[in-house]
Amino acid sequence: xxxxxxHKIMMKSKVTFVLVLLFTYIILFEFILPFNKVxxxxxxxxxxxxxxxxxxxxxxxxxxxxxxxxxxxxxxYLVVYVSAGIIIKFALEYPDAIExxxxxxxxxxxxxxxxxSYWFGDSLIAEFVFAFLTSFALILFHLISEIKNxxxxxxxxxxxxxxxxxxxxxxxxxxxxxxxxxxxxxxxxYYLWILVMIYEFIxxxxxxxxxxxxxxxxxxxxxxxxxxxxxxxxxxxxxxxxNYIKEKLFFWE
Amino acid sequence: xxxxxxxxxxxxxxxxxxxxxxxxxxxxxEDAQITTIIAPVGSGKTxxxxxxxxxxxxxxxxxxxxxxxxxIFLSSEPSSYPWLSVKENILFGLKKYDEAKINxxxxxxxxxxxxxxxxxxxxxxxxxxxxxxRSLAHNxxxxxxxxxxNKMDLQTKSEVYLLIRKISFExxxxxxxxxxxLTEAIFLSDQIxxxxxxxxxxxxxxxxxxxxVRDLSIINTxxxxxxxxxxxxxxxxxxxxxxxxxxx
Numbered sequence: 001x002x003x004x005x006x007h008k009i010m011m012k013s014k015v016t017f018v019l020v021l022l023f024t025y026i027i028l029f030e031f032i033l034p035f036n037k038v039x040x041x042x043x044x045x046x047x048x049x050x051x052x053x054x055x056x057x058x059x060x061x062x063x064x065x066x067x068x069x070x071x072x073x074x075x076x077y078l079v080v081y082v083s084a085g086i087i088i089k090f091a092l093e094y095p096d097a098i099e100x101x102x103x104x105x106x107x108x109x110x111x112x113x114x115x116x117s118y119w120f121g122d123s124l125i126a127e128f129v130f131a132f133l134t135s136f137a138l139i140l141f142h143l144i145s146e147i148k149n150x151x152x153x154x155x156x157x158x159x160x161x162x163x164x165x166x167x168x169x170x171x172x173x174x175x176x177x178x179x180x181x182x183x184x185x186x187x188x189x190y191y192l193w194i195l196v197m198i199y200e201f202i203x204x205x206x207x208x209x210x211x212x213x214x215x216x217x218x219x220x221x222x223x224x225x226x227x228x229x230x231x232x233x234x235x236x237x238x239x240x241x242x243n244y245i246k247e248k249l250f251f252w253e
Numbered sequence: 254x255x256x257x258x259x260x261x262x263x264x265x266x267x268x269x270x271x272x273x274x275x276x277x278x279x280x281x282x283e284d285a286q287i288t289t290i291i292a293p294v295g296s297g298k299t300x301x302x303x304x305x306x307x308x309x310x311x312x313x314x315x316x317x318x319x320x321x322x323x324x325i326f327l328s329s330e331p332s333s334y335p336w337l338s339v340k341e342n343i344l345f346g347l348k349k350y351d352e353a354k355i356n357x358x359x360x361x362x363x364x365x366x367x368x369x370x371x372x373x374x375x376x377x378x379x380x381x382x383x384x385x386x387r388s389l390a391h392n393x394x395x396x397x398x399x400x401x402x403n404k405m406d407l408q409t410k411s412e413v414y415l416l417i418r419k420i421s422f423e424x425x426x427x428x429x430x431x432x433x434x435l436t437e438a439i440f441l442s443d444q445i446x447x448x449x450x451x452x453x454x455x456x457x458x459x460x461x462x463x464x465x466v467r468d469l470s471i472i473n474t475x476x477x478x479x480x481x482x483x484x485x486x487x488x489x490x491x492x493x494x495x496x497x498x499x500x501x
Binding site for chain 1: 303306307308323325326328330331332334335336345346371373384387391
């Protein structure tokens with residue numbers, strides 16, 4: 001099946017799923033169970049959507065959290081991109097060292113978020129440094145895990161054509177795994193959203209995490225749900241942008 | 254001319270036992286000719302070509318070249334880089350190049366007008382032509398090609414057979430092929446070497462005395478059929494059951 005057709009079918013089924021979910025939510029919580037402790041009434045949600053932007057200063061929260069997350073991902077990706085040749089060469093020459101480093105994969109990032117918040121407090125720069133280091137580690141480990149999926153025929157060909165080991169790693173192996181590596185950014189950015197919001201929640205920084213904390217203190221159920229909806233839309237938008245960049249730049253998957 | 258002298262290759266299996274893949278392989282590859290090795294599956298054809306092109310080291314023996322030019326190895330899998338255009342693929346690994354020569358090579362392999370196209374989502378035949386042009390750009394001593402036609406359809410195979418004969422004749426390029434297909438071996442080659450199995454070694458050589466410029470009608474000639482019978486007879490003697498007696 002052609003890739004474009006497959007993509008269209010996938011998009012269609014996703015949209016159908018979201019529409020069915022929305023329809024079920026409206027019918028169930030507007031008409032059948034309007035008073036419940038699970039989800040707010042859709043009409044109430046609609047009415048409160050405008051006031052939460054003003055009450056919680058959602059625009060500023062959106063600017064802080066999304067800037068921290070996407071700037072950190074872009075910077076971390078660029079650092080890995082520039083040093084990919086050295087990283088891949090090291091990983092291929094010292095596989096045992098890489099195996100030992102993999103132990104950090106089991107080290108919970110939530111714990112690092114807590115440590116960082118205790119060390120640096122409610123500083124926005126510390127939040128950015130935390131986001132950058134976390135995304136760098138995630139992108140780096142993802143690159144290392146993708147190395148085993150490279151096509152050895154490409155590397156053999158480059159070696160046969162006289163390229164040195166560094167050039168083979170940077171010009172061939174990295175290029176070969178780049179589409180899959182970039183694909184991993186979608187999953188990494190979901191994870192980073194959670195971590196950054198936890199960081200903001202702990203330190204009560206004015207991002208979405210801080211908004212969540214305020215909404216929880218005031219037991220604003222509708223506010224919590226509305227913010228969750230805004231975050232979901234932002235994450236979805238982020239995924240679409242990453243996917244679009246991948247289709248345009250790394251078309252050879 | 255390339256002389257292969259007493260090449261042997263050992264490897265260790267998962268239990269650490271030393272296994273000999275092939276032993277004392279000696280043969281000669283003449284300049285501007287197409288040489289083919291016919292051997293059963295699992296006899297170490299790929300390893301042999303990788304040793305000749307310097308990608309693997311032999312356990313014993315040597316490969317003697319008369320020039321400093323490289324031996325290019327083309328795998329049975331497509332080796333053109335999908336992230337580079339046809340032209341960029343051909344330039345890959347070249348330190349200096351002549352633009353006119355590159356354009357000429359694009360034309361020689363039948364890719365005129367496709368210089369800026371990318372090989373991803375293109376056919377095996379298209380990607381093979383790119384790899385062939387890239388190999389020619391390096392002005393190699395010999396191009397070693399490992400079972401390149403396995404995944405090609407009939408039409409593409411026929412076109413590529415004729416293309417390789419044409420390149421060998423017009424550009425005076427030396428080729429070494431490995432295959433399990435008798436018809437394609439005899440059609441393509443000026444010289445054939447037959448290899449047995451466990452551990453493999455060259456046990457017969459046959460000079461193919463057909464016209465230098467060939468078309469596919471040659472397959473139906475009596476002389477061609479005689480060569481097929483000759484090769485089959487040699488293999489029957491050593492009971493190599495996995496050789497494919499195919500026609501194109």
